[in-house]
Amino acid sequence: MFTGIVETLGTIAALEKQDDTASGGGGTSLLISDCSEILDDAHLGDSISINGTCLTVTEFDKSSFKVGVSPETLRRTNLGNLTQNSKVNLERAVSASTRMGGHFVQGHVDTIATIQSITPDGNALTFRLQPRDKSVLRYIVEKGYVTLDGASLTVTRVQDGADGWWEVMLIAYTQEKVVLARKKEGDDVNVEVDMVGKYVEKSVAGYFEGKGGGDIAILEKMVGRIVDERLKGASK
Numbered sequence: 001m002f003t004g005i006v007e008t009l010g011t012i013a014a015l016e017k018q019d020d021t022a023s024g025g026g027g028t029s030l031l032i033s034d035c036s037e038i039l040d041d042a043h044l045g046d047s048i049s050i051n052g053t054c055l056t057v058t059e060f061d062k063s064s065f066k067v068g069v070s071p072e073t074l075r076r077t078n079l080g081n082l083t084q085n086s087k088v089n090l091e092r093a094v095s096a097s098t099r100m101g102g103h104f105v106q107g108h109v110d111t112i113a114t115i116q117s118i119t120p121d122g123n124a125l126t127f128r129l130q131p132r133d134k135s136v137l138r139y140i141v142e143k144g145y146v147t148l149d150g151a152s153l154t155v156t157r158v159q160d161g162a163d164g165w166w167e168v169m170l171i172a173y174t175q176e177k178v179v180l181a182r183k184k185e186g187d188d189v190n191v192e193v194d195m196v197g198k199y200v201e202k203s204v205a206g207y208f209e210g211k212g213g214g215d216i217a218i219l220e221k222m223v224g225r226i227v228d229e230r231l232k233g234a235s236k
Helices: 071-076 134-137 193-210 220-236
Strands: 007-020 027-033 047-050 053-060 065-069 088-092 111-122 124-132 145-148 150-159 167-169 188-193
Touching: 027 071, 047 065, 071 111, 124 134, 134 188, 134 193, 145 167, 188 193
Parallel strands: none
Antiparallel strands: 007 027, 007 088, 027 065, 047 053, 047 088, 053 065, 111 124, 111 188, 124 167, 145 150, 145 188, 150 167
């Protein structure tokens, strides 16, 4: 679990398509350097978010670490497009003492979005993004959260439909802290929608379809109560 508050920018030191070392596991691996500030408490097997993708540390030293990347992750994310010296957003998994400055982020990328436009607005930048999988648009709401390359950002505008998109704004401070500000029109961004929307959708569907099962989840009970109250109010 992560917060979407990027801790530091790392540098891709190497991307091996076939890493047959013990830490590479015989598949694709990434070696990320220039990130000593997040490795002082590192352990093998730790989870670190790399551009919003939760990956497992298989090797590390004082300033760099290695992760393996599965074929599914390469298909689902933009990690396969990284090259040597690419910058990536990095965040360690939350601990008991972590401040929840962003929102609950799993590190499970839902789809990729393409940057359609970048528009200056004073000292801020507005990014318009269009998702590859349009079905995620139902989870994108104005003033809601969305995770872009692992950074928790606030949605400022949404357009639904076949050509749907959403916009986020980066203030000057954030532009210095995340990789999105370094990207250009046409570049891809990893997207994770707010998982609360998924749970709500499933609970509402379960309520109306009668698929709650034995012990109905607390969220389903809450949704059921709200729906019942609204229906009673509408019938008066």
